[in-house]
Amino acid sequence: MSRKPNTSPNTSEPPRLGFCCTFIPDPDPGHKTLKAAKDAAKLMNLGTVTMAHLERLGPTARFEKLEGVVRHNLAALERQIAWVSGRPPLERLLRMASSVLPGYTHPVAQPLYAEPAMRALIETGLARIGERARAGAVRLSMHPGPFCIIASRNPNAQANGIAELEYHAEVMTMLGYGSGWHPHGAHLNIHVGGREPGIEGFRESLSLISETARNLLTVENDESLFGLDAVLRLGDRVPVVLDLHHHWVESRGAYIEPDDPRIRAVIASWRGVRPVSHISVSRESVLPEHDTGTLPDYVALAEQGHSWRDLAAHSDLMWNEAVNALVARHLVWTDFEIEAKGKNQASVPLAAQIGRDPSLAAA
């Protein structure tokens, strides 16, 4: 675990940006029918099974159902990573879906995951996928959902949340990212969680999680309770993932530039590892008339009657050129996960635009 203080951007890694969890095939008719397009999407994406359904099945069917889903998920994840590694270096980043091993911490599925045949399948598959990612220079992360909290007033919720985080850490370990400080830039990103016990509760809970999980953990600013200044109070222990859109919403309209002093603090929190940040824009359907060359003005839009919730919702595509230019400026010091509902259909054009425009690429 090398955790040397470092306040300068890590320039040894090239900039990257990528999409999250789901691959959307081109609408163009490489596929003759809608069904063919749906089948293509299915091949590329992870599936799941409900615990209620598993519970209704007998022992044999139960195992076979889960094994089938896991087998599919490993293959789909491998295809996603193969696709990303075939993209230009700027696009070699992927947030993996959390559902690789559905119900891993749930009592119905747990015994099935303990079966030697299942373990062998998973360990072999994930090891191979991790090697493929490293060979293809694909940076990987996961973003456990809102149930994954490490500090809560409810001890049961906290225990479940920690188990969920450890599940993600196990997946990372099997992929080959189980030791060292955010190896190859890999990370598990979560939010602070509830108002109580808040930042201090989060800090105390760090002692309750494994060293592997601690070495992979990052914490992200949210749109309401724990903004950038709040999460930076954890920066001495946990790298901070800056979500520029959350910050815009939480601050009611602020855009952070790379020379902002808080960016130094974010960089320092990563301790030599190139940071990751998040970007998205308000939905197209919320701002249908908005000028694509101007940064959305939160205060003006709120005065026009747009609700906090509407402005916080994510767009399909990266439709705003001014926001895209902001991303390009920040790429000097950070990678980006593109949180657009259009997934790769949003991140690929954004990367192309940044690659094409010399003034943006110079950044």
Added chain:
DNA sequence: GAGGGTCAAGTCCGT
């Protein structure tokens, strides 16, 4: 194949 009810989980917010 389409349509509708269901799905493991925590927290906040608006009604």
Added chain:
DNA sequence: ACGGACTTGACCCTC
């Protein structure tokens, strides 16, 4: 007190 939103709509049953 309850439903919806959030990481993300997908899954599963019935017709």
